[in-house]
Amino acid sequence: MLLWSYFSVVLTDPGSVPPNWRPAIDEERGEADPLNGSEFINLPADPTHQRIRFCRKCNQLKPPRCHHCSVCGRCVLKMDHHCVWVVNCVGALNYKYFLLFLFYTFLETSLVTLSLLPHFIAFFSDGEIPGTPSTLATTFLAFVLNLAFALSVLGFLIMHISLVSANTTTIEVLYFPYLY
Numbered sequence: 001m002l003l004w005s006y007f008s009v010v011l012t013d014p015g016s017v018p019p020n021w022r023p024a025i026d027e028e029r030g031e032a033d034p035l036n037g038s039e040f041i042n043l044p045a046d047p048t049h050q051r052i053r054f055c056r057k058c059n060q061l062k063p064p065r066c067h068h069c070s071v072c073g074r075c076v077l078k079m080d081h082h083c084v085w086v087v088n089c090v091g092a093l094n095y096k097y098f099l100l101f102l103f104y105t106f107l108e109t110s111l112v113t114l115s116l117l118p119h120f121i122a123f124f125s126d127g128e129i130p131g132t133p134s135t136l137a138t139t140f141l142a143f144v145l146n147l148a149f150a151l152s153v154l155g156f157l158i159m160h161i162s163l164v165s166a167n168t169t170t171i172e173v174l175y176f177p178y179l180y
């Protein structure tokens with residue numbers, strides 16, 4: 001499951017802006033071009049209407065919650081962050097796989113840590129320690145690395161669960177807290 005979710009988040013397109021995307025709110029009001037919408041100036045303020053942004057690099061309109069990734073060189077729908085571990089952006093269409101990847105990585109590293117714990121405790125006991133020096137060194141290293149990964153991934157998992165429960169993303173919390 002860890003490998004399945006990892007390759008899913010790597011290979012799934014995070015979500016790109018459809019070609020010639022236009023804001024749906026203009027179609028509902030019969031307004032084709034937001035640039036000559038002078039007749040709507042006196043309309044009451046619509047709290048659901050967000051200012052439509054434009055990406056100068058992609059030369060296209062940006063849907064709400066869409067952000068330009070400088071690494072991928074394109075706009076990504078509901079972009080969370082560009083993840084170097086998965087060599088891909090984490091966005092609208094692969095965020096679920098990213099969450100599952102965090103969850104299964106936490107389970108896997110916790111399992112390895114717990115199964116190596118008796119060997120780690122024996123390492124500090126006074127009695128005879130079985131195994132060659134190389135086996136002891138790899139066991140010690142594997143325990144420390146898996147414990148470190150389990151703890152850091154757990155922190156990351158808790159952070160993303162709180163982001164999901166608040167319907168927000170890393171980018172929106174860090175860079176655009178005033179917009180949302």
Ligand SMILES: [Zn+2]
Nearest residue numbers: 055058068075
């Ligand atoms: Zn862009």
Ligand SMILES: [Zn+2]
Nearest residue numbers: 069072082089
């Ligand atoms: Zn990216």
